Amino acid sequence: MPTSYKSFLRRCFFRSRRFRQTAGFLLRCLGYHRNLDLEHLAFYREEVLGPVQRDEALFLFSVLQLVKPRLVVEFGFLYGMSAFNFLRALAKDARLFSYEVDPAAFLRVRDEFTRDPRFQLLKKSQQDFHPSDIGFQSIDFLFFDGTHECEINRDTFRAVLPSLAPQAIVAVHDTGLWSLPAKPVLPASWATQDGGWLSADLFAHQAGERKFVNHILETYPEFSLIHFHSERAFRNGLTLIQKKESLALPKETRLVQAREL
Ligand SMILES: C[S@@+](CC[C@H](N)C(=O)[O-])C[C@H]1O[C@@H](n2cnc3c(N)ncnc32)[C@H](O)[C@@H]1O
Incomplete structure (x- = not known):
């Protein structure tokens, strides 16, 4: 050409x-x-409370595409927007287990949700997690989006910890702040039981999730955290957690010819 x-x-x-x-x-x-x-993702909304926002779903999709987890566990199915997004990104041999306590959600799975054989709904509370639920396999990616109560999330994390793969990524939803300049009018129906103002402009819509993340920071020094929050957009917020690990290095380094690789 x-x-x-x-x-x-x-x-x-x-x-x-x-x-x-x-x-x-x-x-x-x-x-x-x-x-x-x-x-x-064209059907996911940015201005939404409950399900993952469209940009958050795009981000989680990319993380799953990058690391190609074999086993994903989610706490909190609701309408299945996060679960469906995960399934779109997962490889053919991966599995997704979703924990849910609401019987209406069970019916939605039966009547509406994809029949993808990689997906399994577990009709039990997240804090009753048992390794046998997932066939005693290791979890590569874990998504906290069920209860917003810190104490339940704390107990769940303790229960699930031995099942996490060494490089597992844990994502916690709703850890961010709502920024009034980004969305000046908040619907009254979005009032959360556990919300509170940090300043005139910033509202912590799920203080329990923030408390949970702080608990991990204080109790598990072997983990590191990164927050995906923004005050320039209306954002529910995600925090990613992973065990700290220094990267293995080769014994010696030198310039190699391409054919040696
Ligand atoms: C924020 S919604 C989940 C949204 C979903 N992940 C999405 O992005 O589409 C929270 C869901 O968690 C469920 N839930 C609440 N407490 C729970 C618990 N202890 N164990 C499992 N699910 C729980 C609720 O019934 C609700 O459907």
Whole structure:
């Protein structure tokens, strides 16, 4: 292909969204690249309380695509928005177990939810987690989005700890703050039992989740945390937790020829 032609295609790629959409569609039709299974996110909302927000779902989707967990456990199914998002990102041989206590959610799973064989609903409370629920396997990714009560999450974490894989990632939802400049009008129906103002502009909508994360920080020094919060957007907030680990290094380093790798 002449350089000028390649340069023209690069310019179209970088400057035109329509070009990327059309070319991407054609290339997918011709089987040149895999379609990322992201269409579901068009139906997820940003201004929502309960389910994961669209951008949070996109972020969690990417984390799962990156680390390719074999076994995912979720606490809190509700309508299945987070569970469905996980399934879209998971490999064919992965499994997802979701704990839920609300009988209405059980009916939704039976009548509405995907029949994906990788998914299993566990009709029990998260704090009753037992390794036999998941066939005594290790959990690679764990999502806390069930109860918002710190004490229950604390007990659940203690119960689930021996089942976590050494490099397991734990995500806790609703750890952020609502920023009034980002969303000046909050619906009255969003009043949470455990909410409180930190300042005139910042509302902790689930103080129990923040307390839970602080508990992990104080009680388990072997774990490190990173928060995905923003005051520039209406955000429910996620915190990711993983055991601290220094990275193994080769005994000696040197420049290698490509063919030696
Ligand atoms: C915030 S919603 C979950 C939203 C869901 N993860 C999503 O993003 O679509 C919380 C759910 O947790 C469930 N729940 C509350 N307490 C629980 C417990 N102790 N064990 C398991 N599920 C619980 C509630 O019934 C509710 O459906």
